[in-house]
Amino acid sequence: MTWNRKKAPTSADTPRARVLNRLLGERRLGWIGLAVALLAPFVDASNYSLSVLTSAALFVMLAVGLNIVVGYCGLLDLGYAAFFAIGAYVSGVLATTYGWSLLATVPVVLAAAVLAGVIIGGPTLRLRSDYLAIVTLGFGEIIRITANNLDITGGPSGIYGIPGLELFGLDLSSPVAFYYAVVVIVALAVVGAARLGRSRMGRAWRFIREDEDAAEAMGIHTYKLKLAAYIAGAVWGGLAGILFGAQLSAISPQSFTFLWSALILLAVVLGGMGSTPGVVLGAVFVSVLPELLRDAADYRFFVFGVLLIVVMIFRPQGLWPSQASERTPARRPEVQKEDAWQA
Amino acid sequence: MAGVADAPGTLSAGPLLDVQDLHLDFGGIKAVDGLSFSAHDGDILSVIGPNGAGKTSAFNCITGFYKPTGGKVLVEGNDITGARPSAIAARGVSRTFQNLRLFGELTVLDNVRAGMHMRMKQNAFDALLHTPRFRRSERQATEEANHWLDFVGLRGDRGGPARNLPYGEQRRVEIARALALGPRLLLLDEPAAGLNHGEKLELLDLLRRISALGTALVLIEHDMGLVMQVSRRIVVLNFGKQIADGTPEEVRRNPAVLEAYLGKDEESHADETEVPHD
The missing domain is CATH 3.40.50.300 (P-loop containing nucleotide triphosphate hydrolases)
Structure with a gap:
């Protein structure tokens, strides 16, 4: 059995919630979310709030990436920051030491993410999920400690002077331009992950999550598909890493501690595993809330923790849980009758 | 293999x-x-x-x-x-299980689509770009899933989670899923x-x-x-x-x-x- 959630009946099951969810179709919701993200700088465009917003957008990308692994496929990954680190370091090293533009590093980062996904996933995805969680936890630490000790990654002081984003001769390094570029890229990443989730492959991931044996009996090579989920997660994390380097212009091993992996996982669980709107909401919540709580000064993380506990008590399924619901056209009753009587 | x-x-x-x-x-x-x-x-x-x-x-x-x-x-x-x-x-070779093994949280239709996994012609890029091939294969899968649910005589809601169906209906869905494998x-x-x-x-x-x-x-x-x-x-x-x-x-x-x-x-x-x- 993969990492299964205990299903408690929640308000998400009520007819009212179902109607609400249908009204707010995912597509319409996506446009609303994009509009909010695009309009946010008009409310406050200070460098500080732009940096908070950019971080939130990146966090959304990480959360939808991890959601492929944890939410769709049910594989508990406690070292997701490793892929994020691989993306940031590969592109950072290529951009600083070899002077590549960030765009040019994308194919290399993709290859590195896929490779890392295969290396870590290959041997471990044969294990049942508790073991996988431990091994991924170790993998996350290995990547961080390796970066801490290699010369090419700059050791403990990391890499600095990573250039800003430049796409097709367009300089996007100013905070506002970079924010909008990130929003567009993240929006594509969110749509992409959601589309994968609704495809043949995404369904297979959910079948594995629900019942691995039954999925296998339906001809689904569960090992290959779990590896595919893991690689997809790695790609999303790696690409987010490039943007992270571009935003901060400096990265160090301290940027990729276990806390990151935990916070991304928190965003997924808090939002609602497997649910795109939920995970986006969870990511924004987890990344922006500590900033909003700055007034609480030293009590900031205490209040944050209490709020998380409160949310999980009242919404154990997450803020916006995923739920199985499809519109089915009204069926002509005579069709069924005819079939039932056919001998 | x-x-x-x-x-x-x-x-x-x-x-x-x-x-x-x-x-x-x-x-x-x-x-x-x-x-x-x-x-x-x-x-x-x-x-x-x-x-x-x-x-x-x-x-x-x-x-x-x-x-x-x-x-x-x-x-x-x-x-x-x-x-x-x-x-x-x-x-x-297709099978059902002694103790129902449906994908309870997924829709009834999705459960039956599981049987078609091997036959569906679409890849990750079709899914990302929603190519005509993707739309076609999704449409066919839905039609076929409905066909098998008709075949087993399912009366309950097909768009809701499978776990919401009564036991006898769940048995039918499991057979429909196994049949969808062809x-x-x-x-x-x-x-x-x-x-x-x-x-x-x-x-x-x-x-x-x-x-x-x-x-x-x-x-x-x-x-x-x-x-x-x-x-x-x-x-x-x-x-x-x-x-x-x-x-x-x-x-x-x-x-x-x-x-x-x-x-x-x-x-x-x-x-x-x-x-x-x-």
Whole structure:
């Protein structure tokens, strides 16, 4: 059995919630979310709030990436920051030491993410999920400690002077331009992950999550598909890493501690595993809330923790849980009758 | 896939499913002890026997969930012994489970789409870009899923989670899912368990309609009325051993079968209370 959630009946099951969810179709919701993200700088465009917003957008990308692994496929990954680190370091090293533009590093980062996904996933995805969680936890630490000790990654002081984003001769390094570029890229990443989730492959991931044996009996090579989920997660994390380097212009091993992996996982669980709107909401919540709580000064993380506990008590399924619901056209009753009587 | 040897030549001439001297040991316990039987196209074969006789273990060996400790399983002449369950499914062998194994949180339609996984023509790029090929394959899958749900006579909501359906309806969905794979051979593990009388009659009709599609059926079943009515042949197991193989008439008269079901006086089994009296 993969990492299964205990299903408690929640308000998400009520007819009212179902109607609400249908009204707010995912597509319409996506446009609303994009509009909010695009309009946010008009409310406050200070460098500080732009940096908070950019971080939130990146966090959304990480959360939808991890959601492929944890939410769709049910594989508990406690070292997701490793892929994020691989993306940031590969592109950072290529951009600083070899002077590549960030765009040019994308194919290399993709290859590195896929490779890392295969290396870590290959041997471990044969294990049942508790073991996988431990091994991924170790993998996350290995990547961080390796970066801490290699010369090419700059050791403990990391890499600095990573250039800003430049796409097709367009300089996007100013905070506002970079924010909008990130929003567009993240929006594509969110749509992409959601589309994968609704495809043949995404369904297979959910079948594995629900019942691995039954999925296998339906001809689904569960090992290959779990590896595919893991690689997809790695790609999303790696690409987010490039943007992270571009935003901060400096990265160090301290940027990729276990806390990151935990916070991304928190965003997924808090939002609602497997649910795109939920995970986006969870990511924004987890990344922006500590900033909003700055007034609480030293009590900031205490209040944050209490709020998380409160949310999980009242919404154990997450803020916006995923739920199985499809519109089915009204069926002509005579069709069924005819079939039932056919001998 | 490991263990799958393509052996052309023996096509269609031999039986669809050929189980040869199957053994499965769990430590010292012989769950399956030298089982041999075969099923041909259009067969309806029942595997019966008291509880713990090794029926489900044999099913799990055939479908790849257990690795048999001895013997062979051939599907259309191809040795599939010890292959991955998905590789065996790819050979056209589909199954249901003794305790319902639906994807409870997913919609009824999605459950049935699982059976079509191997046949759907779309890849990750089609899905990311929503190409015409993607839309076409999704539309076809939905149509086909509805077709199978009609076929099994599902009345409940198809767009909601499968766990919301009543038990009998869930059984139908599981059969629809297994049929959506387009199997040559369908293994049903106690399809009548927990069904009421009316539902059993509908199941009988459904089994006959499945057989009419040209799919061979092998079922494990405790309901003797159903078994005797639907089966062309019956294999009887006791303590992992095959004790009879024949038509319902032959099996009914077989003294070894009567003994297995009613027990001998000098031997007292631990599961005496569970011996059916019919």
